[in-house]
Amino acid sequence: MKSTKAKHPFIALAIGALLAAPALGDWNEGGGEQDEALHLTPDLENGMDVYEVCAACHLPEGWGMTEGTFPQLAGQHRAVLIKQMADIRAGNRDNPTMYPFALPKAIGDAQALADVVAYIEQLPMTPEWGKGPWPPGTLEYTKGEQLYKDNCVQCHSETGMGDVEKFYPRINGQHYNYMVRQFEWIRDGKRRNANPEMVEQIKNFSNDDMLHVINYITHVPVPADQLAESVDWKNPDFD
Amino acid sequence: MKKHNSLIAVALLAAGSFGSTQALALDGAALYKSKTCIACHGADAKTPIMPNYPKIAGQNAAYAIQQMQDIKSGARANGLSAAMKGVMHLVSDEEIKAIAEWLETL
Structure with a gap:
Protein backbone atom coordinates (compact mmCIF):
# COMPACT_ATOMS: atom_id res chain seq x y z
CA MET A 1 0.00 0.00 0.00
CA LYS A 2 2.80 2.32 0.84
CA SER A 3 4.20 2.24 -2.67
CA THR A 4 0.77 2.76 -4.25
CA LYS A 5 0.28 5.84 -2.21
CA ALA A 6 3.60 7.28 -3.26
CA LYS A 7 3.08 6.33 -6.86
CA HIS A 8 -0.15 8.06 -7.75
CA PRO A 9 0.75 11.71 -7.28
CA PHE A 10 3.96 11.06 -9.16
CA ILE A 11 2.22 9.53 -12.15
CA ALA A 12 -0.26 12.42 -12.14
CA LEU A 13 2.68 14.79 -12.22
CA ALA A 14 4.34 12.96 -15.10
CA ILE A 15 1.13 12.89 -17.12
CA GLY A 16 0.59 16.56 -16.33
CA ALA A 17 4.05 17.35 -17.68
CA LEU A 18 3.35 15.39 -20.85
CA LEU A 19 0.00 17.08 -21.40
CA ALA A 20 1.62 20.45 -20.92
CA ALA A 21 3.95 19.74 -23.87
CA PRO A 22 3.62 22.43 -26.51
CA ALA A 23 2.37 21.44 -29.93
CA LEU A 24 5.06 19.95 -32.12
CA GLY A 25 6.34 22.08 -34.94
CA ASP A 26 7.62 25.13 -33.13
CA TRP A 27 11.18 24.39 -32.11
CA ASN A 28 11.20 26.90 -29.30
CA GLU A 29 7.77 27.89 -28.21
CA GLY A 30 8.97 28.90 -24.78
CA GLY A 31 6.48 30.21 -22.30
CA GLY A 32 5.57 28.89 -18.88
CA GLU A 33 8.34 27.62 -16.72
CA GLN A 34 11.02 28.12 -19.37
CA ASP A 35 10.39 31.87 -19.51
CA GLU A 36 9.95 32.06 -15.78
CA ALA A 37 13.30 30.36 -15.11
CA LEU A 38 15.04 32.63 -17.62
CA HIS A 39 13.98 35.75 -15.79
CA LEU A 40 14.50 34.74 -12.18
CA THR A 41 17.56 35.87 -10.25
CA PRO A 42 19.63 32.75 -9.64
CA ASP A 43 20.89 31.61 -6.25
CA LEU A 44 24.23 29.88 -6.86
CA GLU A 45 24.32 28.27 -3.41
CA ASN A 46 21.05 26.51 -4.07
CA GLY A 47 22.17 25.77 -7.61
CA MET A 48 25.09 23.85 -6.16
CA ASP A 49 22.73 21.78 -4.01
CA VAL A 50 20.46 21.05 -6.94
CA TYR A 51 23.45 20.15 -9.13
CA GLU A 52 24.37 17.22 -6.90
CA VAL A 53 21.88 14.95 -8.65
CA CYS A 54 23.24 15.98 -12.07
CA ALA A 55 26.81 15.34 -10.93
CA ALA A 56 26.29 11.58 -10.83
CA CYS A 57 26.47 11.47 -14.63
CA HIS A 58 27.83 14.86 -15.74
CA LEU A 59 30.46 14.73 -12.95
CA PRO A 60 30.94 17.30 -10.17
CA GLU A 61 32.99 19.35 -12.64
CA GLY A 62 30.21 19.33 -15.26
CA TRP A 63 32.62 17.90 -17.81
CA GLY A 64 30.62 14.87 -18.88
CA MET A 65 32.60 12.02 -20.43
CA THR A 66 35.31 12.50 -23.02
CA GLU A 67 34.05 9.43 -24.88
CA GLY A 68 30.77 11.24 -25.40
CA THR A 69 28.08 9.41 -23.45
CA PHE A 70 27.38 12.49 -21.36
CA PRO A 71 27.98 16.00 -22.73
CA GLN A 72 30.06 18.65 -21.06
CA LEU A 73 27.61 21.08 -19.42
CA ALA A 74 30.15 23.43 -17.84
CA GLY A 75 30.21 26.78 -19.60
CA GLN A 76 27.04 26.17 -21.60
CA HIS A 77 24.67 29.12 -21.93
CA ARG A 78 21.96 29.21 -19.29
CA ALA A 79 19.19 29.71 -21.83
CA VAL A 80 20.31 26.64 -23.77
CA LEU A 81 20.37 24.50 -20.64
CA ILE A 82 16.92 25.69 -19.62
CA LYS A 83 15.50 24.99 -23.06
CA GLN A 84 16.94 21.48 -23.16
CA MET A 85 15.66 20.69 -19.68
CA ALA A 86 12.23 22.02 -20.57
CA ASP A 87 12.21 20.07 -23.83
CA ILE A 88 13.22 16.78 -22.21
CA ARG A 89 10.67 17.34 -19.47
CA ALA A 90 7.95 18.12 -22.01
CA GLY A 91 8.74 15.11 -24.18
CA ASN A 92 10.13 17.16 -27.08
CA ARG A 93 13.58 15.64 -26.87
CA ASP A 94 13.79 11.88 -26.39
CA ASN A 95 16.29 11.05 -23.75
CA PRO A 96 15.11 8.17 -21.60
CA THR A 97 18.24 8.16 -19.43
CA MET A 98 17.97 11.84 -18.61
CA TYR A 99 14.19 12.05 -18.43
CA PRO A 100 13.58 11.45 -14.70
CA PHE A 101 16.22 14.03 -13.81
CA ALA A 102 14.44 16.71 -15.79
CA LEU A 103 11.20 16.25 -13.87
CA PRO A 104 10.16 18.82 -11.27
CA LYS A 105 10.48 16.09 -8.64
CA ALA A 106 14.23 15.82 -9.26
CA ILE A 107 15.07 19.43 -10.09
CA GLY A 108 12.42 21.48 -8.33
CA ASP A 109 10.51 24.53 -9.47
CA ALA A 110 11.42 27.28 -11.93
CA GLN A 111 13.62 28.94 -9.31
CA ALA A 112 15.60 25.73 -8.77
CA LEU A 113 16.02 25.39 -12.53
CA ALA A 114 17.28 28.98 -12.76
CA ASP A 115 19.68 28.28 -9.88
CA VAL A 116 21.16 25.07 -11.24
CA VAL A 117 21.76 26.35 -14.77
CA ALA A 118 23.46 29.47 -13.42
CA TYR A 119 25.69 27.22 -11.32
CA ILE A 120 26.54 25.06 -14.33
CA GLU A 121 27.24 28.01 -16.61
CA GLN A 122 29.96 29.38 -14.34
CA LEU A 123 31.86 26.09 -13.94
CA PRO A 124 35.26 26.08 -15.66
CA MET A 125 35.42 23.76 -18.67
CA THR A 126 37.70 20.80 -19.15
CA PRO A 127 40.92 21.70 -20.96
CA GLU A 128 40.87 18.24 -22.57
CA TRP A 129 37.51 17.65 -24.20
CA GLY A 130 37.00 14.82 -26.69
CA LYS A 131 38.52 15.90 -30.00
CA GLY A 132 38.02 14.55 -33.50
CA PRO A 133 40.71 12.37 -35.05
CA TRP A 134 42.01 14.83 -37.67
CA PRO A 135 44.29 17.64 -36.44
CA PRO A 136 44.95 20.89 -38.33
CA GLY A 137 46.96 20.25 -41.46
CA THR A 138 44.97 17.19 -42.53
CA MET B 1 74.77 -17.15 -4.35
CA LYS B 2 73.49 -16.44 -7.78
CA LYS B 3 70.87 -19.14 -7.43
CA HIS B 4 69.86 -17.76 -4.07
CA ASN B 5 69.41 -14.30 -5.52
CA SER B 6 67.26 -15.52 -8.33
CA LEU B 7 65.08 -17.37 -5.84
CA ILE B 8 64.59 -14.15 -3.93
CA ALA B 9 63.81 -12.42 -7.19
CA VAL B 10 61.16 -15.02 -7.99
CA ALA B 11 59.70 -14.64 -4.52
CA LEU B 12 59.60 -10.87 -4.92
CA LEU B 13 58.00 -11.16 -8.33
CA ALA B 14 55.37 -13.50 -6.93
CA ALA B 15 54.66 -11.12 -4.09
CA GLY B 16 54.49 -8.24 -6.55
CA SER B 17 52.04 -9.98 -8.83
CA PHE B 18 49.94 -11.00 -5.87
CA GLY B 19 49.83 -7.37 -4.77
CA SER B 20 48.82 -6.13 -8.18
CA THR B 21 46.10 -8.78 -8.45
CA GLN B 22 44.67 -7.44 -5.25
CA ALA B 23 44.86 -3.89 -6.55
CA LEU B 24 43.14 -4.91 -9.77
CA ALA B 25 40.23 -6.60 -8.03
CA LEU B 26 37.23 -4.63 -9.18
CA ASP B 27 35.48 -2.56 -6.56
CA GLY B 28 31.74 -2.98 -7.10
CA ALA B 29 30.85 -0.08 -4.80
CA ALA B 30 33.14 2.30 -6.69
CA LEU B 31 31.87 1.05 -10.05
CA TYR B 32 28.28 1.55 -8.89
CA LYS B 33 29.13 5.26 -8.64
CA SER B 34 31.47 5.71 -11.59
CA LYS B 35 29.24 3.84 -14.04
CA THR B 36 26.36 6.10 -12.94
CA CYS B 37 24.11 3.32 -11.53
CA ILE B 38 23.82 5.51 -8.43
CA ALA B 39 22.04 8.28 -10.33
CA CYS B 40 18.89 6.25 -10.94
CA HIS B 41 18.98 3.52 -8.29
CA GLY B 42 20.08 5.75 -5.38
CA ALA B 43 23.11 5.76 -3.09
CA ASP B 44 21.76 2.82 -1.08
CA ALA B 45 20.56 1.00 -4.23
CA LYS B 46 17.04 0.97 -2.84
CA THR B 47 15.95 4.59 -3.37
CA PRO B 48 15.33 4.77 -7.12
CA ILE B 49 14.61 8.18 -8.61
CA MET B 50 11.42 6.85 -10.21
CA PRO B 51 8.97 4.55 -8.42
CA ASN B 52 8.89 2.39 -11.51
CA TYR B 53 12.66 1.79 -11.39
CA PRO B 54 13.70 -1.19 -9.26
CA LYS B 55 15.30 -1.36 -5.84
CA ILE B 56 18.34 -3.55 -6.46
CA ALA B 57 20.09 -3.76 -3.05
CA GLY B 58 20.26 -7.40 -2.02
CA GLN B 59 19.29 -8.69 -5.44
CA ASN B 60 20.73 -12.07 -6.38
CA ALA B 61 23.95 -11.49 -8.34
CA ALA B 62 23.06 -14.06 -10.97
CA TYR B 63 19.77 -12.31 -11.73
CA ALA B 64 21.34 -8.83 -11.79
CA ILE B 65 24.11 -10.03 -14.12
CA GLN B 66 21.57 -11.53 -16.50
CA GLN B 67 19.46 -8.37 -16.60
CA MET B 68 22.44 -6.08 -17.09
CA GLN B 69 23.80 -8.24 -19.91
CA ASP B 70 20.40 -8.49 -21.59
CA ILE B 71 19.78 -4.74 -21.40
CA LYS B 72 23.26 -4.08 -22.74
CA SER B 73 22.82 -6.46 -25.69
CA GLY B 74 19.29 -5.34 -26.43
CA ALA B 75 17.84 -8.82 -25.75
CA ARG B 76 15.78 -7.13 -23.06
CA ALA B 77 14.14 -3.99 -24.40
CA ASN B 78 10.87 -3.88 -22.52
CA GLY B 79 9.69 -1.61 -19.73
CA LEU B 80 12.05 1.24 -18.92
CA SER B 81 15.20 -0.57 -19.96
CA ALA B 82 15.79 2.09 -22.64
CA ALA B 83 16.82 4.45 -19.85
CA MET B 84 19.58 2.05 -18.80
CA LYS B 85 20.68 0.89 -22.24
CA GLY B 86 22.14 4.36 -22.83
CA VAL B 87 24.86 3.77 -20.25
CA MET B 88 25.46 0.01 -20.43
CA HIS B 89 28.10 0.32 -23.14
CA LEU B 90 30.22 1.87 -20.39
CA VAL B 91 30.21 -1.37 -18.38
CA SER B 92 32.27 -4.46 -19.26
CA ASP B 93 31.27 -8.03 -18.36
CA GLU B 94 33.79 -8.11 -15.51
CA GLU B 95 32.45 -4.84 -14.17
CA ILE B 96 28.86 -6.09 -14.42
CA LYS B 97 29.88 -9.07 -12.30
CA ALA B 98 31.62 -6.89 -9.70
CA ILE B 99 28.65 -4.55 -9.40
CA ALA B 100 26.19 -7.45 -9.13
CA GLU B 101 28.26 -9.20 -6.47
CA TRP B 102 28.46 -6.00 -4.44
CA LEU B 103 24.70 -5.39 -4.74
CA GLU B 104 24.03 -8.90 -3.46
CA THR B 105 25.87 -8.08 -0.22
CA LEU B 106 23.66 -5.10 0.61
Whole structure:
Protein backbone atom coordinates (compact mmCIF):
# COMPACT_ATOMS: atom_id res chain seq x y z
CA MET A 1 0.00 0.00 0.00
CA LYS A 2 2.80 2.32 0.84
CA SER A 3 4.20 2.24 -2.67
CA THR A 4 0.77 2.76 -4.25
CA LYS A 5 0.28 5.84 -2.21
CA ALA A 6 3.60 7.28 -3.26
CA LYS A 7 3.08 6.33 -6.86
CA HIS A 8 -0.15 8.06 -7.75
CA PRO A 9 0.75 11.71 -7.28
CA PHE A 10 3.96 11.06 -9.16
CA ILE A 11 2.22 9.53 -12.15
CA ALA A 12 -0.26 12.42 -12.14
CA LEU A 13 2.68 14.79 -12.22
CA ALA A 14 4.34 12.96 -15.10
CA ILE A 15 1.13 12.89 -17.12
CA GLY A 16 0.59 16.56 -16.33
CA ALA A 17 4.05 17.35 -17.68
CA LEU A 18 3.35 15.39 -20.85
CA LEU A 19 0.00 17.08 -21.40
CA ALA A 20 1.62 20.45 -20.92
CA ALA A 21 3.95 19.74 -23.87
CA PRO A 22 3.62 22.43 -26.51
CA ALA A 23 2.37 21.44 -29.93
CA LEU A 24 5.06 19.95 -32.12
CA GLY A 25 6.34 22.08 -34.94
CA ASP A 26 7.62 25.13 -33.13
CA TRP A 27 11.18 24.39 -32.11
CA ASN A 28 11.20 26.90 -29.30
CA GLU A 29 7.77 27.89 -28.21
CA GLY A 30 8.97 28.90 -24.78
CA GLY A 31 6.48 30.21 -22.30
CA GLY A 32 5.57 28.89 -18.88
CA GLU A 33 8.34 27.62 -16.72
CA GLN A 34 11.02 28.12 -19.37
CA ASP A 35 10.39 31.87 -19.51
CA GLU A 36 9.95 32.06 -15.78
CA ALA A 37 13.30 30.36 -15.11
CA LEU A 38 15.04 32.63 -17.62
CA HIS A 39 13.98 35.75 -15.79
CA LEU A 40 14.50 34.74 -12.18
CA THR A 41 17.56 35.87 -10.25
CA PRO A 42 19.63 32.75 -9.64
CA ASP A 43 20.89 31.61 -6.25
CA LEU A 44 24.23 29.88 -6.86
CA GLU A 45 24.32 28.27 -3.41
CA ASN A 46 21.05 26.51 -4.07
CA GLY A 47 22.17 25.77 -7.61
CA MET A 48 25.09 23.85 -6.16
CA ASP A 49 22.73 21.78 -4.01
CA VAL A 50 20.46 21.05 -6.94
CA TYR A 51 23.45 20.15 -9.13
CA GLU A 52 24.37 17.22 -6.90
CA VAL A 53 21.88 14.95 -8.65
CA CYS A 54 23.24 15.98 -12.07
CA ALA A 55 26.81 15.34 -10.93
CA ALA A 56 26.29 11.58 -10.83
CA CYS A 57 26.47 11.47 -14.63
CA HIS A 58 27.83 14.86 -15.74
CA LEU A 59 30.46 14.73 -12.95
CA PRO A 60 30.94 17.30 -10.17
CA GLU A 61 32.99 19.35 -12.64
CA GLY A 62 30.21 19.33 -15.26
CA TRP A 63 32.62 17.90 -17.81
CA GLY A 64 30.62 14.87 -18.88
CA MET A 65 32.60 12.02 -20.43
CA THR A 66 35.31 12.50 -23.02
CA GLU A 67 34.05 9.43 -24.88
CA GLY A 68 30.77 11.24 -25.40
CA THR A 69 28.08 9.41 -23.45
CA PHE A 70 27.38 12.49 -21.36
CA PRO A 71 27.98 16.00 -22.73
CA GLN A 72 30.06 18.65 -21.06
CA LEU A 73 27.61 21.08 -19.42
CA ALA A 74 30.15 23.43 -17.84
CA GLY A 75 30.21 26.78 -19.60
CA GLN A 76 27.04 26.17 -21.60
CA HIS A 77 24.67 29.12 -21.93
CA ARG A 78 21.96 29.21 -19.29
CA ALA A 79 19.19 29.71 -21.83
CA VAL A 80 20.31 26.64 -23.77
CA LEU A 81 20.37 24.50 -20.64
CA ILE A 82 16.92 25.69 -19.62
CA LYS A 83 15.50 24.99 -23.06
CA GLN A 84 16.94 21.48 -23.16
CA MET A 85 15.66 20.69 -19.68
CA ALA A 86 12.23 22.02 -20.57
CA ASP A 87 12.21 20.07 -23.83
CA ILE A 88 13.22 16.78 -22.21
CA ARG A 89 10.67 17.34 -19.47
CA ALA A 90 7.95 18.12 -22.01
CA GLY A 91 8.74 15.11 -24.18
CA ASN A 92 10.13 17.16 -27.08
CA ARG A 93 13.58 15.64 -26.87
CA ASP A 94 13.79 11.88 -26.39
CA ASN A 95 16.29 11.05 -23.75
CA PRO A 96 15.11 8.17 -21.60
CA THR A 97 18.24 8.16 -19.43
CA MET A 98 17.97 11.84 -18.61
CA TYR A 99 14.19 12.05 -18.43
CA PRO A 100 13.58 11.45 -14.70
CA PHE A 101 16.22 14.03 -13.81
CA ALA A 102 14.44 16.71 -15.79
CA LEU A 103 11.20 16.25 -13.87
CA PRO A 104 10.16 18.82 -11.27
CA LYS A 105 10.48 16.09 -8.64
CA ALA A 106 14.23 15.82 -9.26
CA ILE A 107 15.07 19.43 -10.09
CA GLY A 108 12.42 21.48 -8.33
CA ASP A 109 10.51 24.53 -9.47
CA ALA A 110 11.42 27.28 -11.93
CA GLN A 111 13.62 28.94 -9.31
CA ALA A 112 15.60 25.73 -8.77
CA LEU A 113 16.02 25.39 -12.53
CA ALA A 114 17.28 28.98 -12.76
CA ASP A 115 19.68 28.28 -9.88
CA VAL A 116 21.16 25.07 -11.24
CA VAL A 117 21.76 26.35 -14.77
CA ALA A 118 23.46 29.47 -13.42
CA TYR A 119 25.69 27.22 -11.32
CA ILE A 120 26.54 25.06 -14.33
CA GLU A 121 27.24 28.01 -16.61
CA GLN A 122 29.96 29.38 -14.34
CA LEU A 123 31.86 26.09 -13.94
CA PRO A 124 35.26 26.08 -15.66
CA MET A 125 35.42 23.76 -18.67
CA THR A 126 37.70 20.80 -19.15
CA PRO A 127 40.92 21.70 -20.96
CA GLU A 128 40.87 18.24 -22.57
CA TRP A 129 37.51 17.65 -24.20
CA GLY A 130 37.00 14.82 -26.69
CA LYS A 131 38.52 15.90 -30.00
CA GLY A 132 38.02 14.55 -33.50
CA PRO A 133 40.71 12.37 -35.05
CA TRP A 134 42.01 14.83 -37.67
CA PRO A 135 44.29 17.64 -36.44
CA PRO A 136 44.95 20.89 -38.33
CA GLY A 137 46.96 20.25 -41.46
CA THR A 138 44.97 17.19 -42.53
CA LEU A 139 42.67 17.12 -45.53
CA GLU A 140 39.71 16.14 -43.35
CA TYR A 141 40.30 19.12 -41.07
CA THR A 142 40.41 21.51 -44.03
CA LYS A 143 37.21 20.06 -45.49
CA GLY A 144 35.51 20.47 -42.13
CA GLU A 145 36.73 24.02 -41.79
CA GLN A 146 35.17 24.94 -45.13
CA LEU A 147 31.89 23.18 -44.29
CA TYR A 148 31.80 25.05 -41.00
CA LYS A 149 32.31 28.42 -42.69
CA ASP A 150 29.65 27.69 -45.27
CA ASN A 151 27.00 26.23 -42.98
CA CYS A 152 27.50 26.87 -39.28
CA VAL A 153 29.12 30.26 -38.67
CA GLN A 154 25.95 32.27 -39.03
CA CYS A 155 24.36 30.73 -35.94
CA HIS A 156 27.16 29.12 -33.95
CA SER A 157 29.70 31.91 -34.73
CA GLU A 158 33.30 31.57 -35.87
CA THR A 159 34.48 30.53 -32.45
CA GLY A 160 31.60 28.12 -31.84
CA MET A 161 30.17 30.24 -29.05
CA GLY A 162 26.60 30.07 -30.39
CA ASP A 163 24.15 32.81 -29.54
CA VAL A 164 22.87 33.32 -26.01
CA GLU A 165 19.88 35.37 -27.08
CA LYS A 166 18.66 32.86 -29.63
CA PHE A 167 19.15 29.66 -27.60
CA TYR A 168 21.93 28.50 -29.93
CA PRO A 169 24.35 26.37 -27.96
CA ARG A 170 28.05 26.90 -27.70
CA ILE A 171 29.68 23.93 -29.42
CA ASN A 172 33.34 24.70 -28.83
CA GLY A 173 34.75 22.49 -26.09
CA GLN A 174 32.03 19.88 -26.52
CA HIS A 175 32.98 16.20 -26.86
CA TYR A 176 33.36 14.92 -30.42
CA ASN A 177 31.35 11.72 -30.00
CA TYR A 178 28.50 13.52 -28.29
CA MET A 179 28.25 16.07 -31.08
CA VAL A 180 28.40 13.42 -33.81
CA ARG A 181 25.47 11.61 -32.21
CA GLN A 182 23.39 14.75 -31.81
CA PHE A 183 24.20 16.00 -35.30
CA GLU A 184 23.13 12.70 -36.80
CA TRP A 185 19.90 12.72 -34.79
CA ILE A 186 19.17 16.31 -35.84
CA ARG A 187 19.85 15.55 -39.51
CA ASP A 188 17.77 12.38 -39.45
CA GLY A 189 14.89 13.84 -37.45
CA LYS A 190 15.41 11.77 -34.32
CA ARG A 191 16.14 14.76 -32.14
CA ARG A 192 12.82 16.46 -32.45
CA ASN A 193 13.55 19.75 -30.71
CA ALA A 194 16.12 20.94 -33.24
CA ASN A 195 15.83 24.25 -34.98
CA PRO A 196 14.23 23.47 -38.39
CA GLU A 197 16.66 25.92 -39.99
CA MET A 198 19.49 23.66 -38.90
CA VAL A 199 17.71 20.53 -40.09
CA GLU A 200 17.32 22.18 -43.49
CA GLN A 201 20.91 23.44 -43.51
CA ILE A 202 22.47 20.04 -42.93
CA LYS A 203 20.03 17.74 -44.72
CA ASN A 204 22.47 16.99 -47.53
CA PHE A 205 25.47 16.38 -45.31
CA SER A 206 27.01 12.95 -45.91
CA ASN A 207 28.30 11.01 -42.94
CA ASP A 208 31.84 12.08 -43.88
CA ASP A 209 30.79 15.74 -44.09
CA MET A 210 29.30 15.37 -40.64
CA LEU A 211 32.47 13.88 -39.12
CA HIS A 212 34.68 16.48 -40.81
CA VAL A 213 32.69 19.51 -39.71
CA ILE A 214 32.45 18.30 -36.13
CA ASN A 215 36.12 17.37 -36.13
CA TYR A 216 36.88 20.96 -37.09
CA ILE A 217 34.95 22.57 -34.27
CA THR A 218 36.55 20.30 -31.68
CA HIS A 219 39.93 21.70 -32.69
CA VAL A 220 38.80 25.31 -32.20
CA PRO A 221 40.21 26.59 -28.91
CA VAL A 222 38.08 27.60 -25.94
CA PRO A 223 39.05 30.95 -24.37
CA ALA A 224 41.64 30.21 -21.69
CA ASP A 225 39.75 32.08 -18.97
CA GLN A 226 36.85 29.64 -19.35
CA LEU A 227 38.99 26.56 -18.82
CA ALA A 228 40.00 24.84 -15.61
CA GLU A 229 43.69 25.23 -14.80
CA SER A 230 44.28 21.53 -15.34
CA VAL A 231 42.51 18.36 -16.37
CA ASP A 232 43.04 17.20 -12.78
CA TRP A 233 41.00 20.10 -11.37
CA LYS A 234 38.30 18.90 -8.98
CA ASN A 235 35.22 20.91 -8.14
CA PRO A 236 35.87 22.03 -4.54
CA ASP A 237 32.12 22.38 -3.95
CA PHE A 238 31.83 18.59 -3.97
CA ASP A 239 34.84 17.61 -1.87
CA MET B 1 74.77 -17.15 -4.35
CA LYS B 2 73.49 -16.44 -7.78
CA LYS B 3 70.87 -19.14 -7.43
CA HIS B 4 69.86 -17.76 -4.07
CA ASN B 5 69.41 -14.30 -5.52
CA SER B 6 67.26 -15.52 -8.33
CA LEU B 7 65.08 -17.37 -5.84
CA ILE B 8 64.59 -14.15 -3.93
CA ALA B 9 63.81 -12.42 -7.19
CA VAL B 10 61.16 -15.02 -7.99
CA ALA B 11 59.70 -14.64 -4.52
CA LEU B 12 59.60 -10.87 -4.92
CA LEU B 13 58.00 -11.16 -8.33
CA ALA B 14 55.37 -13.50 -6.93
CA ALA B 15 54.66 -11.12 -4.09
CA GLY B 16 54.49 -8.24 -6.55
CA SER B 17 52.04 -9.98 -8.83
CA PHE B 18 49.94 -11.00 -5.87
CA GLY B 19 49.83 -7.37 -4.77
CA SER B 20 48.82 -6.13 -8.18
CA THR B 21 46.10 -8.78 -8.45
CA GLN B 22 44.67 -7.44 -5.25
CA ALA B 23 44.86 -3.89 -6.55
CA LEU B 24 43.14 -4.91 -9.77
CA ALA B 25 40.23 -6.60 -8.03
CA LEU B 26 37.23 -4.63 -9.18
CA ASP B 27 35.48 -2.56 -6.56
CA GLY B 28 31.74 -2.98 -7.10
CA ALA B 29 30.85 -0.08 -4.80
CA ALA B 30 33.14 2.30 -6.69
CA LEU B 31 31.87 1.05 -10.05
CA TYR B 32 28.28 1.55 -8.89
CA LYS B 33 29.13 5.26 -8.64
CA SER B 34 31.47 5.71 -11.59
CA LYS B 35 29.24 3.84 -14.04
CA THR B 36 26.36 6.10 -12.94
CA CYS B 37 24.11 3.32 -11.53
CA ILE B 38 23.82 5.51 -8.43
CA ALA B 39 22.04 8.28 -10.33
CA CYS B 40 18.89 6.25 -10.94
CA HIS B 41 18.98 3.52 -8.29
CA GLY B 42 20.08 5.75 -5.38
CA ALA B 43 23.11 5.76 -3.09
CA ASP B 44 21.76 2.82 -1.08
CA ALA B 45 20.56 1.00 -4.23
CA LYS B 46 17.04 0.97 -2.84
CA THR B 47 15.95 4.59 -3.37
CA PRO B 48 15.33 4.77 -7.12
CA ILE B 49 14.61 8.18 -8.61
CA MET B 50 11.42 6.85 -10.21
CA PRO B 51 8.97 4.55 -8.42
CA ASN B 52 8.89 2.39 -11.51
CA TYR B 53 12.66 1.79 -11.39
CA PRO B 54 13.70 -1.19 -9.26
CA LYS B 55 15.30 -1.36 -5.84
CA ILE B 56 18.34 -3.55 -6.46
CA ALA B 57 20.09 -3.76 -3.05
CA GLY B 58 20.26 -7.40 -2.02
CA GLN B 59 19.29 -8.69 -5.44
CA ASN B 60 20.73 -12.07 -6.38
CA ALA B 61 23.95 -11.49 -8.34
CA ALA B 62 23.06 -14.06 -10.97
CA TYR B 63 19.77 -12.31 -11.73
CA ALA B 64 21.34 -8.83 -11.79
CA ILE B 65 24.11 -10.03 -14.12
CA GLN B 66 21.57 -11.53 -16.50
CA GLN B 67 19.46 -8.37 -16.60
CA MET B 68 22.44 -6.08 -17.09
CA GLN B 69 23.80 -8.24 -19.91
CA ASP B 70 20.40 -8.49 -21.59
CA ILE B 71 19.78 -4.74 -21.40
CA LYS B 72 23.26 -4.08 -22.74
CA SER B 73 22.82 -6.46 -25.69
CA GLY B 74 19.29 -5.34 -26.43
CA ALA B 75 17.84 -8.82 -25.75
CA ARG B 76 15.78 -7.13 -23.06
CA ALA B 77 14.14 -3.99 -24.40
CA ASN B 78 10.87 -3.88 -22.52
CA GLY B 79 9.69 -1.61 -19.73
CA LEU B 80 12.05 1.24 -18.92
CA SER B 81 15.20 -0.57 -19.96
CA ALA B 82 15.79 2.09 -22.64
CA ALA B 83 16.82 4.45 -19.85
CA MET B 84 19.58 2.05 -18.80
CA LYS B 85 20.68 0.89 -22.24
CA GLY B 86 22.14 4.36 -22.83
CA VAL B 87 24.86 3.77 -20.25
CA MET B 88 25.46 0.01 -20.43
CA HIS B 89 28.10 0.32 -23.14
CA LEU B 90 30.22 1.87 -20.39
CA VAL B 91 30.21 -1.37 -18.38
CA SER B 92 32.27 -4.46 -19.26
CA ASP B 93 31.27 -8.03 -18.36
CA GLU B 94 33.79 -8.11 -15.51
CA GLU B 95 32.45 -4.84 -14.17
CA ILE B 96 28.86 -6.09 -14.42
CA LYS B 97 29.88 -9.07 -12.30
CA ALA B 98 31.62 -6.89 -9.70
CA ILE B 99 28.65 -4.55 -9.40
CA ALA B 100 26.19 -7.45 -9.13
CA GLU B 101 28.26 -9.20 -6.47
CA TRP B 102 28.46 -6.00 -4.44
CA LEU B 103 24.70 -5.39 -4.74
CA GLU B 104 24.03 -8.90 -3.46
CA THR B 105 25.87 -8.08 -0.22
CA LEU B 106 23.66 -5.10 0.61
